Amino acid sequence: METAKLEHYLAYKPQPFTRAERDRVTILFGGLHWRVERLIQGAMGNLGYRSQVLPTATREDLLTGRELADIGQCCPTSFTTGNLANVLRRETQQRGAKEVASNYVYVTAGACGACRFGQYHQSYELALRNAGLDSFRMFLLAQNGLEQGAAEGGGLELNLPFTLGAIWAVIVGDLIQDVEYQIRPYEVNPGDTERVAKESIEYLHGIFDRSPVSGMAKWSAPLWYVGTRRFVDALREVRRRFDQIEVDRLRVKPVVKITGEFYLQTVEGEPNYNIHRWLESEGAEVYPAAITIWLDYLMRLAGQDYADHIGIDRHARLKAGAIKAGQGLLRWTYNRMRKALADLPHEMPDQREIRTLAAPYYHSRLNGGEGDMLIGKALWAYHHKKAHMTCELSPYSCMPNTMSVGAMAAVTGKYPDMLYAPLEIKGDAEVHALSRCQMILTEAKRRAQREFEDTLKVNGITLERARELLESFPEMKRATYRVPRLGAAGTAANLVHHLAARARS
Numbered sequence: 001m002e003t004a005k006l007e008h009y010l011a012y013k014p015q016p017f018t019r020a021e022r023d024r025v026t027i028l029f030g031g032l033h034w035r036v037e038r039l040i041q042g043a044m045g046n047l048g049y050r051s052q053v054l055p056t057a058t059r060e061d062l063l064t065g066r067e068l069a070d071i072g073q074c075c076p077t078s079f080t081t082g083n084l085a086n087v088l089r090r091e092t093q094q095r096g097a098k099e100v101a102s103n104y105v106y107v108t109a110g111a112c113g114a115c116r117f118g119q120y121h122q123s124y125e126l127a128l129r130n131a132g133l134d135s136f137r138m139f140l141l142a143q144n145g146l147e148q149g150a151a152e153g154g155g156l157e158l159n160l161p162f163t164l165g166a167i168w169a170v171i172v173g174d175l176i177q178d179v180e181y182q183i184r185p186y187e188v189n190p191g192d193t194e195r196v197a198k199e200s201i202e203y204l205h206g207i208f209d210r211s212p213v214s215g216m217a218k219w220s221a222p223l224w225y226v227g228t229r230r231f232v233d234a235l236r237e238v239r240r241r242f243d244q245i246e247v248d249r250l251r252v253k254p255v256v257k258i259t260g261e262f263y264l265q266t267v268e269g270e271p272n273y274n275i276h277r278w279l280e281s282e283g284a285e286v287y288p289a290a291i292t293i294w295l296d297y298l299m300r301l302a303g304q305d306y307a308d309h310i311g312i313d314r315h316a317r318l319k320a321g322a323i324k325a326g327q328g329l330l331r332w333t334y335n336r337m338r339k340a341l342a343d344l345p346h347e348m349p350d351q352r353e354i355r356t357l358a359a360p361y362y363h364s365r366l367n368g369g370e371g372d373m374l375i376g377k378a379l380w381a382y383h384h385k386k387a388h389m390t391c392e393l394s395p396y397s398c399m400p401n402t403m404s405v406g407a408m409a410a411v412t413g414k415y416p417d418m419l420y421a422p423l424e425i426k427g428d429a430e431v432h433a434l435s436r437c438q439m440i441l442t443e444a445k446r447r448a449q450r451e452f453e454d455t456l457k458v459n460g461i462t463l464e465r466a467r468e469l470l471e472s473f474p475e476m477k478r479a480t481y482r483v484p485r486l487g488a489a490g491t492a493a494n495l496v497h498h499l500a501a502r503a504r505s
C-alpha cells in the first residue's frame with residue numbers, strides 16, 4: 001500500500017526581478033483611487049520604473065476571483081485577485097504566458113494580521129497557478145517600513161525615495177479628491193469639476209515625474225520631501241484652476257461620510273457599486289475617505305505597540321517617540337498642502353480622539369482591517385457635525401468589519417439620532433445595498449433641509465434674501481472659497497450663517 005507523501009508548506013517566493021530588467025519590465029499595481037494611482041505612477045517614473053495601473057475591478061473580475069481562488073474569501077480579495085488574473089489573461093492571449101511572466105511583475109501591499117489581508121498573496125498565487133501563470137512574479141510592499149531594501153534580484157528597491165514618493169502622491173491625490181467632491185455637487189456648469197480634476201492630476205503627474213529626487217542620494221530624499229515647496233506651489237496652481245469653476249452652494253444637500261474597509265471605501269467603481277457617484281446622483285455631497293488617514297492610523301498602531309513595550313524593550317520609548325514625530329510630520333505636510341488649496345480639504349482627525357471615542361465600544365489593540373477607526377470616525381463625524389450621515393462599506397465575509405458593525409449597534413443604541421448606514425457589499429447585490437442606503441439617505445435629506453430652514457429662520461432671512469446676499473459677495477461663488485463651519489453639518493446652512501454674518505458686519 002502506498003503511503004501519503006509528506007510535503008511541507010512553502011511560502012510563496014517569486015523568481016528574482018533583476019536590476020538589469022528594470023528598463024523593460026512593467027510593474028503592475030492598483031486598488032486605490034485613480035488620482036493617487038496616477039501620481040504614484042509619476043513618482044515611480046521619476047525613479048526609472050515602468051509601471052501600469054490596473055483598471056478598476058469589475059463584476060467580471062469578482063467572478064474570476066471566486067472561480068480561481070477561495071470562494072469564501074472576502075470580496076475585496078476576490079475583486080483584486082480576479083482583476084489581476086483577467087488583466088494577465090488578456091495579455092497572455094496577445095503575447096503568450098512566457099512573455100507576460102518575463103515582462104510584467106505585480107507589486108501590492110502585504111501584511112500579516114488578523115484578517116484576510118495577510119493572505120492576499122496566497123490568493124493571488126493560487127489564482128495565477130489555476131490560470132496557468134505560475135511563474136509570474138509578485139512582490140509585497142510591507143505596510144510598516146519606509147526603507148525595506150531591495151526585493152529579490154534588486155530590480156525593485158523599496159527604499160526611502162520610493163516610499164516617500166508614494167506617500168506624497170497619496171497626500172496630494174487625497175487632497176484633490178476631497179476638493180473635487182466638495183465642488184462637483186455645487187458646480188453651475190456640469191462637467192467643469194471633472195475636467196479640472198483630470199487636468200490637475202495630469203499636471204501633478206508631471207510634477208512627480210520630473211522631480212529632482214531621481215538624482216539624489218537616498219538619504220537626501222527625506223530632507224528634500226520635507227523642505228521642498230515644489231508640491232505646495234503646484235497645488236497653488238491647481239487651486240487657481242479650480243477657482244475658475246462657478247458654484248452655487250445654496251443647494252441643500254446632505255453630507256454623507258464614507259467609511260468602511262480600506263479597499264471598498266477607497267476605490268470608485270463596481271467593487272462598491274459606484275457608491276460615490278450614486279450618492280451624488282441622489283443629491284448628496286460625499287465626504288470621501290482619505291488614504292492619508294489610514295497611514296496615520298498605521299503609525300498610531302505601531303506607536304501603541306511600542307508604548308505597550310515600555311519597560312520590556314529598552315528602546316520602546318524612543319521608538320514610540322519616533323512614531324509620534326512621524327505622525328506630526330505627516331499632519332504638518334498634509335496641512336501645508338491643504339493650505340495651498342485654501343484650506344478647502346477636510347482636516348485630518350486626531351487619532352488620539354478617534355481612539356478615545358471608540359474605546360467604550362471597540363478595543364484599540366484589535367487591529368484587523370480598520371480596527372477601532374470605523375467606530376471612532378463615525379462618532380467623530382457625529383459629534384463634530386461633519387456629516388448628516390455615515391455610510392459604512394462592509395465587505396461580505398470580512399471579519400473586522402463584522403465586528404465593528406456589531407459594535408456600532410451599541411453606538412447607535414446610545415445615540416439613536418445618529419444616521420448610520422452599514423452596507424454589506426458582496427459585489428453582486430447592488431439593489432439590496434443601494435436600497436438600504438437610500439432609506440437612511442432619505443432621512444439625511446430631510447435633516448439637511450430642516451437644518452437649512454432653521455438656519456434661515458435663526459438669521460431672520462429668506463432664501464431670496466440669501467440669494468441676493470450671495471450676488472453681492474461674488475467671491476463666494478468661486479469653487480475654492482472656503483465657507484467657514486459655523487455649527488451646521490450642511491454646506492448650504494453654513495453659507496447662510498456666513499452670508500448673514502457678512503451682511504451684519
Ligand code: SF4
Nearest residue numbers: 074115116117369398
Ligand atoms: S479588512 Fe476585511 S475585507 Fe479587508 S482584507 Fe481584511 S477581511 Fe478582507
